[in-house]
Every structure is written in C-alpha cells, then in structure tokens.
Amino acid sequence: MKNSLTILFFILFSGYIFVQSTIEVGKKAPEITMTKADGTSFSLSALKGKLVLIDFWATWCATCVEEQPQLKTMYDSYSGQVKKNQFEIVGVSLDKNKESRQKAIDRFQINWIQISNLKFWKSPVAKLYEVDALPFNVIIDGQGTIIAKNLHGQELENFEEFDTELKQVIFLVII
Known part of the structure; x- marks a missing residue:
C-alpha cells in the first residue's frame, strides 16, 4: 500500500513539475x-510578416492606463517610420464594461487594434496567454515567434530588437 501511494504521489507531482509554459x-504565439x-x-494570423506587440490591459488597471501614452508614442513613432506599416500593437482588454473601454480608447486616442x-x-485568450497580472505583453516577430515578454517602461523603450526585427521584417517584405 505504501509503495502504491508513493508511486501515485510521484506521478502526480512529476506531472506538475513537467507542465511547461506555452508563452516562452x-x-x-498562440492564435487569437x-x-x-x-x-x-x-x-x-492576419498580421503575419509584422512585428507585433500584444498588450494585455484593462481600464481598471492603473499601471495599464499609465502605459497607454507610452504605447501611443511608440506606435506613432514605429508605425510612421516603417515601410508598409510593419509594426502593430494589439490591445487585448480584460474589461467587462464596453463603455469604459471605449472611453479609454477615445481618451488616449488609441489608434491601434483593440480587441x-x-x-x-x-x-479564454488571457488563459491561453497565461496572463495572471496586468499589464502583460508579448512581442512576436513576423513569423509569429515570441521574441520578448512582459517588458514595460524604459525596458520596453530600450528593447533593441525593435530596430533589428523591423529591419528584418522590411527586408522580408521587399524580397
């Protein structure tokens, strides 16, 4: 009996250890x-070929709201400079109230995709992307591969891959 319990415990515990994140x-990146x-x-998948910042946020999250002006500046800067609009932000709102979400979109003049x-x-998308706190973000390259996650503030601004990835994406679009 003791051996059976030990084996059962080992199977259950080892299953827990070997559960791996899909958001690495x-x-x-999983389809949305x-x-x-x-x-x-x-x-x-409609954004294939583009560098994409997927931003999980909500109007009730003070830090998320504080980040919106930075994201707007980044979006306007990169989307304006890049040939054929090869950078996109996708805002995934975890709000419950459509009106408060729309007020925030209008207030911050958010002109990127909001879903x-x-x-x-x-x-289900928050669960799929293993979001357990806000704000949370994932950056994917033109092939849909995750190249960074959960970068905020200065760390996001200093992310060197933006310039590198955008040059690669532009090169792939040209050839």
Whole structure:
C-alpha cells in the first residue's frame, strides 16, 4: 500500500513539475481570434510578416492606463517610420464594461487594434496567454515567434530588437 501511494504521489507531482509554459521566448504565439472594438472580427494570423506587440490591459488597471501614452508614442513613432506599416500593437482588454473601454480608447486616442470579449479574467485568450497580472505583453516577430515578454517602461523603450526585427521584417517584405 505504501509503495502504491508513493508511486501515485510521484506521478502526480512529476506531472506538475513537467507542465511547461506555452508563452516562452522562442515559441510560437498562440492564435487569437476575437472581436475588435469596432465590432469586426480579428485574427492575429492576419498580421503575419509584422512585428507585433500584444498588450494585455484593462481600464481598471492603473499601471495599464499609465502605459497607454507610452504605447501611443511608440506606435506613432514605429508605425510612421516603417515601410508598409510593419509594426502593430494589439490591445487585448480584460474589461467587462464596453463603455469604459471605449472611453479609454477615445481618451488616449488609441489608434491601434483593440480587441476584447468583455469576459474579464475569464477571457479564454488571457488563459491561453497565461496572463495572471496586468499589464502583460508579448512581442512576436513576423513569423509569429515570441521574441520578448512582459517588458514595460524604459525596458520596453530600450528593447533593441525593435530596430533589428523591423529591419528584418522590411527586408522580408521587399524580397
């Protein structure tokens, strides 16, 4: 009996240890399909070939709200400089209230893709991306591979891969 319990404990415990994250640098980003703020459908795969910052946020998250002006500056800077618009931000809102989300979009003049299913923490996309705190973000390259995650503030601004990745994405678009 003791051996049976030991084996059962080992199997359960070892299963826990070997559960690996799907959201790691070097892995493919999971597909996202959701409704945009304007009511149209969106799929992450439609952005293939672009460098994408996926930003998980909510209007009730003070730090998320504080980050929006920085993201706007970054978006305007990179999307304006890059040939054929090869940089995109996808905002994934974990809000429950459509009106408060829209007020924030209008207030910060957010002009990048905004998606949500208004399911708060129960959003399947939040679970798929293993979001357990906000703000959270993932950066993917043109092939959909995660190249960074959870960069904020100065760390995000100093992310050298933006220039490197954008040059590679532009090169791939040209050839």
